[in-house]
Amino acid sequence: MKSNYFVRGGLWPLGWVVRVFLLFVPVVLVQLFSVLGVCRVYGAGRVRIGERVPDVALFRDAGGKVVRLSGLRGKLVVLDFWASWCGPCVSRIPLVDSLQERYGSEVQFVTVTSQTESEVASFFKAYNGGKGSVVPWVVSDSELGGMFPHNTIPHYVWIDSAGVYRTFSQSVSDAGLREAFKKGRFKVQDLKDVELLPYDYKRPLFLSGNGGEAGRLDYYSLLTGFSEHLGSGSSILVDSVRMKITAHNCSLINLYWLAYCGGNPLRFQTFNTRVETMDSARVISGKVGLEYIDFLRKGGGYCYELLLPASMAAEGYRMMQADLARFFPYKPFIEKKEVPCLALVRTSSVDKLLPHDKEAEPVNDFKPASVVLRNFWLDAFTAYLSLRMSKLGLRVVNQTGLDHPVDMELGVLLSDLEATNKALAAYDLKLVKSTSVLETFVLRDGAGSLSASPVKRSE
Structure with missing residues (x-):
């Protein structure tokens, strides 16, 4: 034929x-x-x-x-x-x-x-x-x-x-x-009047419009360097549809803190972290302001995002940890040890911190001489106090037992323990010396990689 x-x-x-x-x-x-x-x-x-x-x-x-x-x-x-x-x-x-x-x-x-x-x-x-x-x-x-x-x-x-x-x-x-x-019967297809867009398989899909914009993203993991067009920060979003972990223009230690926070972004901070790597200056910076931005711009800054369906939210932090393990030659540890601390405790059974409006937008405004919390958690306050009172060499822990967001306003120099306690008395709260089993985040070089560097970025 x-x-x-x-x-x-x-x-x-x-x-x-x-x-x-x-x-x-x-x-x-x-x-x-x-x-x-x-x-x-x-x-x-x-x-x-x-x-x-x-x-x-x-x-x-x-x-x-x-x-x-x-x-x-x-x-x-x-x-x-x-x-x-x-x-x-x-x-x-x-x-x-x-x-x-x-x-x-x-x-x-x-x-x-x-x-x-x-x-x-x-x-x-x-x-x-x-x-x-x-x-x-x-x-x-x-x-x-x-x-x-x-x-x-x-x-x-x-x-x-x-x-x-x-x-x-x-x-x-x-x-x-x-x-x-x-x-003469044709099964008419639902053909939408959509122009097909060019796609270059050599470039990342959907980035910079390659193949258009993704209509629905079910999963992705993204790691890039510093971006001039973003501020510095991180966020965790969990709802009925998805889980999204985001960090933009953060140091490498910030990525590790986020990956190991277990849902509490304040779990690890500078005051409860030790970086014991050969190249610690690449991982963490003590700089502030423009000097810190310059540190990020010169190779110390990263952007990361992980998107998952809500059904996989329980795996989100482990997946971010695995991403970091793939790309960076470091090994994290979480040490637990009983140490002296300052404990925030209640001085009465009267709860004076109940929020006035439980549906209000959460607010946490921390300054060296003032604090405003509205419908927010006390853990954020104790984490900030740990930074302000670092000269005492004591971390601050929340031992109030309160399991709800609070409303609280303080106008006091937070590095002054005596003055802070006077202000806290209005809420039947007090900082007392105590001991507690506290966590310390430790980052070390991975086995056989003491002189290793993070994965080289492509230009």
Whole structure:
């Protein structure tokens, strides 16, 4: 049985055509786990559903005559976009051939590929024992792909007997064909009028508009260097849909604190951290203000984000820890030891810290000589006190037992223990010397990597 090729730019009658399945599949073109081949096609002159298709040349018949779309009026025309590396496409070749033979007087299939004639001919040499095909083929195509943009294959375009584009599909069937050419019923696809955007596989997907913007992000993990266009900070978002851990323009020690915070971003701070690495100046900086920004800009700053579905939120911190272990040659430890401390305790059973409005937006405003907490947690206050009272060499812990957000305002120099206690008395609170088992975050060089550096960044 003869098959004939149409090559865009020329007509190629090839006589007997045979097919071979390529065992080598370029990984940049297809994912093996994909149900459909990925083959994004762009072009001008797009035809939309309900519009008449231009009278393009399709193929040569057995006698070498060019067959145009107008020459197939009265028949249902199905354009079958495919590629030799697409497993689902290849598996459907026998079905398309059988449907063409069964309904040849009423239906005309035309298979279309952007691959070259030599690629397709090589494919056919060993396919199905060297048997030919009853379906004409178009190779080296860009024109038809431009008229009917698609981003997966196989992709079938249905053109009715009057030359009007009626629908598209990812499969064909005996029943579907009969509904179309006998009853004129087409299963109309929900084709949104969306322009397909260029995608460069050499660049990150969706970044800087590569492939457009992601409509829904289920998971990603991102690590970059310093960004001039962001401030410095971190956040943890957990809701019914997702968990998102974010750090922007932070030092490396900030990333470790976030990864090991267990949901409490104040768990580790400078006062309960020891960095024992050979290159500690890369990990933590004692600088402030512009000097700190300069430290971040010169290689000490990182941006990180991890997004997970809510169902995986319990794994979020472990996944961030694993990311840090992959990229940085350090080993973290959490030491627990009973040490002297200052304990924030209650002096009465009267709770004077209940928030006035439990639905109010949380506020925590800390300054060296003032504190404002509204609908916020006392742990934030004790963490800040640990910083302000560092000259005493004692960490401050919350031993009030209060398990709700609080309202509290203090106007006092927080590095002055006596003055702070006088201000706290209004809330029946007091700082007392005590002992407690406290945590210290320790970062050391990993085994065999005392002189190692973080993974080199690509420019």
